[in-house]
Amino acid sequence: EYTNAADFAVANLETTLAGAARGYSGYPNFNCPDEIVDGARNGGFDMLLTGNNHSYDTGESFFFRTIETVRSKGLQTLGTMLNGDEPKYAIEDINGIKVGMLSYTYQGRPDNGYANRVYLNGLLLHEGAENVVNTFIPNNPAPFYAEVESYIQQMRAEGAEALVIFLHWGVEYALTPVAHQTQIAQKLCDLGIDVIVGGHPHVVEPVALLTSTVAPDHKTVCLYSMGNAVSNQRIAEMNLKTGHTEDGMLFSFTLNKYADGTVELEDANILPCWVDLRTTNGKQYVIIPLDAALQSQWQTAFGLTDEAYENAIKSYDRTQALVGTGIAQVQEYLAGQKQQREGTSLAAA
Numbered sequence: 092e093y094t095n096a097a098d099f100a101v102a103n104l105e106t107t108l109a110g111a112a113r114g115y116s117g118y119p120n121f122n123c124p125d126e127i128v129d130g131a132r133n134g135g136f137d138m139l140l141t142g143n144n145h146s147y148d149t150g151e152s153f154f155f156r157t158i159e160t161v162r163s164k165g166l167q168t169l170g171t172m173l174n175g176d177e178p179k180y181a182i183e184d185i186n187g188i189k190v191g192m193l194s195y196t197y198q199g200r201p202d203n204g205y206a207n208r209v210y211l212n213g214l215l216l217h218e219g220a221e222n223v224v225n226t227f228i229p230n231n232p233a234p235f236y237a238e239v240e241s242y243i244q245q246m247r248a249e250g251a252e253a254l255v256i257f258l259h260w261g262v263e264y265a266l267t268p269v270a271h272q273t274q275i276a277q278k279l280c281d282l283g284i285d286v287i288v289g290g291h292p293h294v295v296e297p298v299a300l301l302t303s304t305v306a307p308d309h310k311t312v313c314l315y316s317m318g319n320a321v322s323n324q325r326i327a328e329m330n331l332k333t334g335h336t337e338d339g340m341l342f343s344f345t346l347n348k349y350a351d352g353t354v355e356l357e358d359a360n361i362l363p364c365w366v367d368l369r370t371t372n373g374k375q376y377v378i379i380p381l382d383a384a385l386q387s388q389w390q391t392a393f394g395l396t397d398e399a400y401e402n403a404i405k406s407y408d409r410t411q412a413l414v415g416t417g418i419a420q421v422q423e424y425l426a427g428q429k430q431q432r433e434g435t436s437l438a439a440a
Contacts, residue, residue: 093135093341093343093362093380094134094135094136094341095134095135096135097135097343098185098186099137099138099183099185099190100135100136100137100138101136101137101138101139101140101169101192101257101288102131102136102138102139102140102320103139103140103143103257103259103290103317103320104127104128104131104139104140104141104143104157104161105121105143105145105290106121106122106123106127106145106148106157107121107122107123107145107146107147107148107149107153107154107156107157108122108123108124108125108127108128108153108156108157108160108161109122109149109150109153109156109157110122110125110153110156111124113149113153117323119148119212120145120148120149120212121145121148121149122148122149122153125160125164128160128161128164128166129164131166132164132165132166136166137166137167138166138167138168138169138181138183138192139161139166139167139168139169140168140169140170140194140257140259140290141157141158141161141168141169141170141171142169142170142171142194142195142196142224142225142226142259143170143196143211143259143290143291144196144197144198144211144212144259144291145211145212146170146171146196146211146224147211147212147214147216147220147224148212148214151216151217151220154171154216154223155173157171158171158172158173159173167181167183169181169192169193169194169257170194170195170196170224170225170257171223171224171225172222172223172224173223174222174223175219175222175223177223179193179225179242180192180193180242180245180246182246182249182250182251185346187348188252188253188346188348188354189249189250189251189252189253190251190252190253190254190255190346191243191246191247191249191251191253191254191255192254192255192256192257193225193239193242193254193255193256193257194225194256194257194258194259195225195226195227195235195239195256195257195258195259196211196224196225196226196227196258196259196260196291197226197227197228197229197259197260197291198210198211198226198227198228199211199213199228200228207221208220208221209221209224209226211224211226227275229260229271229275230271232271232274232275232278235275236278236282239256239279239282239284240282243282243283243284252346252348252354253285253286253346253354253356254283254284254285254286255284255285255286255287255288256279256284256286256287256288257288257289257290258275258287258288258289258290259289259290259291260272260275260289260290260291261289261291261292261296261315261316262292263291263292263293264292264293264294264331264335264336265292265294265296266294266295266296266335266413267296267297267315268289268296268297268315268316272289272315276299276301276311276313276315277301277304279311280301280302280303280304280309280310280311280313281303281304281305281306283303283306283309284311285311285312285356286311286312286313286344286356286359287311287312287313287314288314288317288342289313289314289315289316289317290316290317291316292315292316292318293316293318293319293322293324293336294316294318294319294331294335294336294338295316295317295318295335295338295339295340295363295409295410295413295414296314296315296316296318296413297315297413297414297416297417298312298313298314298315298359298361298414298417298418298421299312299313299315299417300312300313300417300420300421300424301313310356310424312344312356312359312421314342314361314414317339317340317342318335318336318338318339318340318364318410319336319337319338319339319366320339320364320366320378321366321376321378322336322337322339322366322376323368323376324336324337325337325368333409334402334405334406334409335409337365337366337402337406338363338364338365338366338406338409338410339363339364339365339366339378340361340362340363340364340410340414341361341362341364341380342359342360342361342362343359343360343361343362344356344358344359344360345357345358345359347429349432355428355429355432356425357425357429358422358425358426358429359418359421359422359425360418360422361410361414361418362380362381362382363380363381363406363407363410363411364378364379364380364381365378365379365381365402365403365406365407366378366379367379367393367395367399367402367403377393379393379395379403381403381406381407381410383407386404386407389403
């Protein structure tokens with residue numbers, strides 16, 4: 092009900108869809124059943140991010156099959172393209188507000204004679220792949236900045252009124268952003284991006300409110316990592332025994348268009364989630380929404396055992412410890428700006 096309530100919902104598809112004949116597989120090279128897309132669509136999602144470090148896990152043909160499969164089931168894709176002529180960004184009209192969206196994944200570039208080729212998950216992509224997947228190199232971000240700036244100009248020219256970028260970045264299992272994340276986030280803020288949504292670390296990372304160094308009135312809301320959604324990264328399976336790999340969140344934000352045509356970020360919220368593993372009939376990984384207002388109902392509403400209920404509370408506390416202060420600062424700032432705008436509008440009227 093939370094994703095269906097959103098006007099537009101996006102999720103990261105960190106796998107390939109190579110079909111049953113290829114053989115389903117997990118780490119380190121993923122191939123999941125096509126039905127995962129049906130699940131996402133039926134769960135209320137409108138777009139899947141197909142650009143990440145696992146996009147090429149099953150090779151060139153299945154890289155493209157993944158895009159085709161997602162689109163054939165009625166969802167949009169972002170981050171990978173079928174050919175170099177497709178747009179590298181999307182502009183979505185959401186309730187009369189045109190939102191420009193970009194998605195990028197980090198890549199490695201080993202010194203092995205293929206300096207201009209793309210690498211994902213240690214795999215050398217086919218020649219020309221740089222035209223069908225949006226990537227950046229963390230320790231050489233200048234080309235990335237130039238490319239994003241160019242796309243921002245194009246999106247603005249096509250009517251984009253707000254800008255969102257999804258980034259696959261950071262260091263796995265790090266609970267705080269590393270230097271390249273904070274540096275890139277600040278630069279994207281300076282370029283005019285309104286919202287940054289990060290993934291890849293498989294744990295939740297903080298929320299920050301950034302201020303542009305070139306236009307101090309501009310702010311960017313940055314969520315460094317959303318953590319995990321459907322995942323088998325149980326405490327028992329991990330070297331990291333803190334439980335953070337079982338945690339994730341739904342991150343939502345609201346844009347508002349005023350009578351003068353100005354579009355402003357009005358609100359942002361996080362809903363902590365916890366992955367519950369159930370083994371009654373095989374294995375089921377259930378995403379439990381940890382809505383604090385309904386905590387007294389979690390156990391009965393989701394059929395949690397006493398142990399699972401305690402683990403859900405622990406998960407909520409872990410996530411709040413990481414993002415609670417940041418999201419509160421964001422909300423306080425946005426509420427103040429809204430009050431100021433509406434007060435000014437009323438006075439002018």
